[in-house]
Amino acid sequence: MNGSMRIELSKVRLTLEDRTVFDGLDLSLDVRRLGLVGRNGAGKSQLLRLIAGLTRPDDGTVRVGGFDPAKDRKAATSRIGFVFQNPDHALLFPTVLEELTFGPKAKGATAREAEQLAKAHLARFGVAHWHDRLVHSLSQGQKHLLGLMVASIGDPDILLMDEAFAGLDLPTTLALRRVLEELPAARIEASHDLDSLTGCDRVLWIDAGAVRLDGEPGEVIGAYRDAMAGQGGFE
Numbered sequence: 001m002n003g004s005m006r007i008e009l010s011k012v013r014l015t016l017e018d019r020t021v022f023d024g025l026d027l028s029l030d031v032r033r034l035g036l037v038g039r040n041g042a043g044k045s046q047l048l049r050l051i052a053g054l055t056r057p058d059d060g061t062v063r064v065g066g067f068d069p070a071k072d073r074k075a076a077t078s079r080i081g082f083v084f085q086n087p088d089h090a091l092l093f094p095t096v097l098e099e100l101t102f103g104p105k106a107k108g109a110t111a112r113e114a115e116q117l118a119k120a121h122l123a124r125f126g127v128a129h130w131h132d133r134l135v136h137s138l139s140q141g142q143k144h145l146l147g148l149m150v151a152s153i154g155d156p157d158i159l160l161m162d163e164a165f166a167g168l169d170l171p172t173t174l175a176l177r178r179v180l181e182e183l184p185a186a187r188i189e190a191s192h193d194l195d196s197l198t199g200c201d202r203v204l205w206i207d208a209g210a211v212r213l214d215g216e217p218g219e220v221i222g223a224y225r226d227a228m229a230g231q232g233g234f235e
Protein backbone atom coordinates (compact mmCIF):
# COMPACT_ATOMS: atom_id res chain seq x y z
CA MET A 1 0.00 0.00 0.00
CA ASN A 2 1.37 3.41 -0.97
CA GLY A 3 1.85 6.07 1.69
CA SER A 4 0.08 9.36 1.22
CA MET A 5 1.47 12.80 0.36
CA ARG A 6 -0.32 16.14 0.46
CA ILE A 7 0.11 18.23 -2.70
CA GLU A 8 -1.26 21.78 -2.89
CA LEU A 9 -0.98 24.12 -5.85
CA SER A 10 -2.57 27.53 -5.55
CA LYS A 11 -3.03 29.98 -8.44
CA VAL A 12 0.01 28.59 -10.22
CA ARG A 13 1.05 30.45 -13.35
CA LEU A 14 3.83 29.25 -15.61
CA THR A 15 4.96 30.68 -18.94
CA LEU A 16 7.75 29.04 -20.94
CA GLU A 17 9.13 30.93 -23.93
CA ASP A 18 5.96 33.05 -24.30
CA ARG A 19 3.76 29.94 -24.05
CA THR A 20 1.30 29.95 -21.16
CA VAL A 21 1.43 26.47 -19.68
CA PHE A 22 -0.59 27.10 -16.49
CA ASP A 23 -2.77 30.13 -15.95
CA GLY A 24 -3.92 29.94 -12.34
CA LEU A 25 -3.88 26.19 -11.63
CA ASP A 26 -5.31 25.09 -8.27
CA LEU A 27 -4.91 21.54 -6.99
CA SER A 28 -5.42 20.02 -3.58
CA LEU A 29 -4.70 16.32 -3.38
CA ASP A 30 -3.82 13.57 -0.95
CA VAL A 31 -1.77 11.44 -3.32
CA ARG A 32 -1.36 7.70 -2.86
CA ARG A 33 -1.27 6.48 -6.44
CA LEU A 34 -2.31 9.18 -8.88
CA GLY A 35 -2.41 8.88 -12.67
CA LEU A 36 -2.09 11.79 -15.11
CA VAL A 37 -3.51 11.53 -18.61
CA GLY A 38 -3.74 14.13 -21.34
CA ARG A 39 -2.72 14.91 -24.88
CA ASN A 40 0.83 15.76 -25.94
CA GLY A 41 1.64 19.21 -24.62
CA ALA A 42 -1.24 19.25 -22.09
CA GLY A 43 1.11 20.02 -19.20
CA LYS A 44 1.69 16.66 -17.46
CA SER A 45 5.49 16.87 -17.45
CA GLN A 46 5.50 20.49 -16.35
CA LEU A 47 3.10 19.66 -13.52
CA LEU A 48 5.45 16.89 -12.35
CA ARG A 49 8.41 19.28 -12.64
CA LEU A 50 6.60 21.88 -10.53
CA ILE A 51 5.84 19.26 -7.87
CA ALA A 52 9.48 18.14 -7.91
CA GLY A 53 10.68 21.73 -7.63
CA LEU A 54 12.59 21.37 -10.93
CA THR A 55 10.49 24.19 -12.38
CA ARG A 56 9.60 27.29 -10.35
CA PRO A 57 6.18 28.86 -11.00
CA ASP A 58 6.11 32.49 -12.20
CA ASP A 59 3.33 33.10 -9.71
CA GLY A 60 1.36 31.13 -7.13
CA THR A 61 2.49 28.49 -4.66
CA VAL A 62 3.39 24.81 -4.71
CA ARG A 63 3.50 22.80 -1.47
CA VAL A 64 4.47 19.15 -1.21
CA GLY A 65 4.03 17.68 2.27
CA GLY A 66 4.04 21.28 3.55
CA PHE A 67 7.29 22.47 1.93
CA ASP A 68 8.03 24.48 -1.21
CA PRO A 69 10.01 22.06 -3.40
CA ALA A 70 11.65 24.78 -5.53
CA LYS A 71 12.93 26.65 -2.46
CA ASP A 72 13.64 23.83 -0.02
CA ARG A 73 15.85 21.76 -2.30
CA LYS A 74 17.18 19.71 0.60
CA ALA A 75 13.68 18.48 1.52
CA ALA A 76 12.80 18.03 -2.15
CA THR A 77 15.80 15.85 -2.97
CA SER A 78 15.38 13.68 0.09
CA ARG A 79 11.57 13.31 -0.01
CA ILE A 80 10.83 13.31 -3.75
CA GLY A 81 12.15 10.85 -6.34
CA PHE A 82 11.83 11.66 -10.05
CA VAL A 83 11.86 8.95 -12.70
CA PHE A 84 12.41 10.52 -16.13
CA GLN A 85 11.05 9.18 -19.40
CA ASN A 86 14.62 9.16 -20.68
CA PRO A 87 16.80 7.56 -17.98
CA ASP A 88 19.88 9.23 -19.49
CA HIS A 89 18.58 12.51 -18.03
CA ALA A 90 19.10 11.15 -14.53
CA LEU A 91 22.22 9.03 -14.98
CA LEU A 92 25.37 11.10 -14.60
CA PHE A 93 28.18 8.76 -13.56
CA PRO A 94 30.24 6.05 -15.29
CA THR A 95 29.37 3.20 -12.93
CA VAL A 96 26.21 1.78 -11.38
CA LEU A 97 27.76 2.00 -7.91
CA GLU A 98 28.63 5.69 -8.35
CA GLU A 99 25.05 6.40 -9.46
CA LEU A 100 23.63 4.73 -6.39
CA THR A 101 26.09 6.07 -3.82
CA PHE A 102 25.89 9.73 -4.92
CA GLY A 103 22.55 10.48 -3.19
CA PRO A 104 23.34 8.80 0.13
CA LYS A 105 26.80 10.49 0.25
CA ALA A 106 25.23 13.88 -0.48
CA LYS A 107 23.00 13.28 2.54
CA GLY A 108 25.97 12.58 4.81
CA ALA A 109 26.61 8.82 4.52
CA THR A 110 30.26 7.77 4.53
CA ALA A 111 31.61 6.12 1.36
CA ARG A 112 31.42 2.74 3.10
CA GLU A 113 27.85 3.26 4.35
CA ALA A 114 26.73 4.48 0.93
CA GLU A 115 28.29 1.46 -0.74
CA GLN A 116 26.56 -0.93 1.67
CA LEU A 117 23.26 0.82 1.05
CA ALA A 118 23.78 0.66 -2.73
CA LYS A 119 24.59 -3.05 -2.63
CA ALA A 120 21.51 -3.74 -0.47
CA HIS A 121 19.38 -1.73 -2.90
CA LEU A 122 20.74 -3.68 -5.88
CA ALA A 123 19.92 -6.92 -4.09
CA ARG A 124 16.40 -5.69 -3.29
CA PHE A 125 15.84 -5.19 -7.03
CA GLY A 126 17.32 -8.60 -7.87
CA VAL A 127 20.45 -7.25 -9.61
CA ALA A 128 23.17 -7.62 -6.97
CA HIS A 129 25.60 -8.59 -9.75
CA TRP A 130 25.37 -5.10 -11.30
CA HIS A 131 27.54 -3.36 -8.72
CA ASP A 132 30.60 -3.14 -10.97
CA ARG A 133 28.71 -2.60 -14.24
CA LEU A 134 29.39 0.46 -16.39
CA VAL A 135 26.22 2.48 -16.98
CA HIS A 136 26.87 2.78 -20.72
CA SER A 137 26.90 -1.02 -21.01
CA LEU A 138 23.29 -1.31 -19.78
CA SER A 139 20.39 -1.71 -22.20
CA GLN A 140 17.67 0.96 -22.27
CA GLY A 141 15.38 -1.21 -20.12
CA GLN A 142 18.20 -1.83 -17.63
CA LYS A 143 18.86 1.93 -17.51
CA HIS A 144 15.17 2.45 -16.67
CA LEU A 145 15.55 0.02 -13.77
CA LEU A 146 18.68 1.89 -12.63
CA GLY A 147 16.77 5.20 -12.90
CA LEU A 148 14.08 3.76 -10.65
CA MET A 149 16.73 2.52 -8.21
CA VAL A 150 18.45 5.95 -8.14
CA ALA A 151 15.09 7.66 -7.54
CA SER A 152 14.14 5.30 -4.73
CA ILE A 153 17.41 4.66 -2.88
CA GLY A 154 16.76 7.43 -0.38
CA ASP A 155 13.28 6.01 0.43
CA PRO A 156 11.45 9.11 -0.83
CA ASP A 157 7.90 9.80 0.33
CA ILE A 158 6.76 10.23 -3.25
CA LEU A 159 7.92 9.05 -6.67
CA LEU A 160 7.09 11.17 -9.72
CA MET A 161 7.14 9.11 -12.90
CA ASP A 162 7.06 10.77 -16.30
CA GLU A 163 6.31 8.12 -18.94
CA ALA A 164 8.78 5.95 -17.08
CA PHE A 165 7.82 2.80 -19.00
CA ALA A 166 7.70 4.24 -22.52
CA GLY A 167 9.53 2.06 -25.03
CA LEU A 168 10.07 -0.87 -22.67
CA ASP A 169 9.17 -4.43 -23.57
CA LEU A 170 6.42 -6.25 -21.67
CA PRO A 171 8.62 -8.47 -19.44
CA THR A 172 10.74 -5.44 -18.44
CA THR A 173 7.62 -3.37 -17.74
CA LEU A 174 6.05 -6.13 -15.65
CA ALA A 175 9.29 -6.69 -13.72
CA LEU A 176 9.64 -2.95 -12.98
CA ARG A 177 5.98 -2.75 -11.94
CA ARG A 178 6.44 -5.67 -9.53
CA VAL A 179 9.39 -3.90 -7.92
CA LEU A 180 7.46 -0.65 -7.78
CA GLU A 181 4.55 -2.29 -5.99
CA GLU A 182 6.89 -3.20 -3.15
CA LEU A 183 8.00 0.39 -2.56
CA PRO A 184 6.03 2.27 0.10
CA ALA A 185 6.30 5.67 -1.63
CA ALA A 186 3.21 7.48 -2.87
CA ARG A 187 3.43 8.02 -6.61
CA ILE A 188 2.22 10.08 -9.51
CA GLU A 189 2.48 8.54 -12.96
CA ALA A 190 2.01 10.42 -16.22
CA SER A 191 1.35 7.92 -18.98
CA HIS A 192 -0.15 7.41 -22.42
CA ASP A 193 -0.47 3.70 -21.59
CA LEU A 194 -3.98 4.05 -20.18
CA ASP A 195 -4.26 0.40 -19.11
CA SER A 196 -1.25 0.87 -16.83
CA LEU A 197 -3.19 3.45 -14.80
CA THR A 198 -6.19 1.31 -13.92
CA GLY A 199 -4.59 0.40 -10.56
CA CYS A 200 -4.40 4.07 -9.50
CA ASP A 201 -6.76 5.28 -6.80
CA ARG A 202 -7.34 8.54 -8.71
CA VAL A 203 -6.68 9.91 -12.20
CA LEU A 204 -6.50 13.52 -13.41
CA TRP A 205 -7.12 14.39 -17.05
CA ILE A 206 -4.96 17.40 -17.84
CA ASP A 207 -6.11 19.46 -20.80
CA ALA A 208 -4.36 22.65 -21.94
CA GLY A 209 -2.90 23.30 -18.49
CA ALA A 210 -6.13 22.69 -16.54
CA VAL A 211 -7.79 19.72 -14.86
CA ARG A 212 -10.58 18.64 -17.18
CA LEU A 213 -11.69 15.65 -15.11
CA ASP A 214 -10.67 14.22 -11.74
CA GLY A 215 -11.96 10.94 -10.38
CA GLU A 216 -11.86 7.15 -10.36
CA PRO A 217 -9.61 5.61 -13.05
CA GLY A 218 -12.50 3.87 -14.83
CA GLU A 219 -14.51 7.07 -15.12
CA VAL A 220 -11.68 9.38 -16.17
CA ILE A 221 -9.92 6.97 -18.53
CA GLY A 222 -13.26 6.03 -20.13
CA ALA A 223 -14.17 9.67 -20.72
CA TYR A 224 -10.68 10.44 -22.03
CA ARG A 225 -10.75 7.49 -24.46
CA ASP A 226 -14.19 8.54 -25.74
CA ALA A 227 -13.07 12.13 -26.25
CA MET A 228 -9.80 11.15 -27.94
CA ALA A 229 -11.53 8.77 -30.36
CA GLY A 230 -13.22 11.79 -31.93
CA GLN A 231 -10.07 13.96 -32.15
CA GLY A 232 -7.84 14.68 -35.11
CA GLY A 233 -4.04 14.58 -35.07
CA PHE A 234 -1.44 17.21 -34.12
CA GLU A 235 -2.52 20.46 -32.50
Ligand SMILES: Nc1ncnc2c1ncn2[C@@H]1O[C@H](COP(=O)(O)OP(=O)(O)OP(=O)(O)O)[C@@H](O)[C@H]1O
Binds near residue numbers: 019044046
Ligand atom coordinates in the same frame (compact mmCIF):
# COMPACT_ATOMS: atom_id res chain seq x y z
N1 LIG B 1 11.37 23.84 -22.22
C1 LIG B 1 10.24 24.34 -22.75
N2 LIG B 1 10.22 25.52 -23.37
C2 LIG B 1 9.09 26.03 -23.89
N3 LIG B 1 7.90 25.43 -23.82
C3 LIG B 1 7.85 24.26 -23.21
C4 LIG B 1 9.01 23.64 -22.64
N4 LIG B 1 8.64 22.46 -22.10
C5 LIG B 1 7.33 22.34 -22.32
N5 LIG B 1 6.85 23.42 -22.98
C6 LIG B 1 5.45 23.65 -23.36
O1 LIG B 1 4.68 23.45 -22.20
C7 LIG B 1 3.45 22.83 -22.54
C8 LIG B 1 3.28 21.58 -21.67
O2 LIG B 1 4.30 20.67 -22.01
P1 LIG B 1 4.49 19.30 -21.23
O3 LIG B 1 5.84 18.77 -21.61
O4 LIG B 1 4.21 19.49 -19.79
O5 LIG B 1 3.33 18.40 -21.90
P2 LIG B 1 2.97 16.87 -21.63
O6 LIG B 1 1.52 16.82 -21.24
O7 LIG B 1 3.93 16.25 -20.70
O8 LIG B 1 3.13 16.28 -23.10
P3 LIG B 1 3.65 14.84 -23.64
O9 LIG B 1 2.49 13.92 -23.46
O10 LIG B 1 3.93 15.13 -25.07
O11 LIG B 1 4.87 14.45 -22.86
C9 LIG B 1 3.49 22.55 -24.04
O12 LIG B 1 2.78 23.60 -24.67
C10 LIG B 1 4.96 22.64 -24.39
O13 LIG B 1 5.13 23.12 -25.69
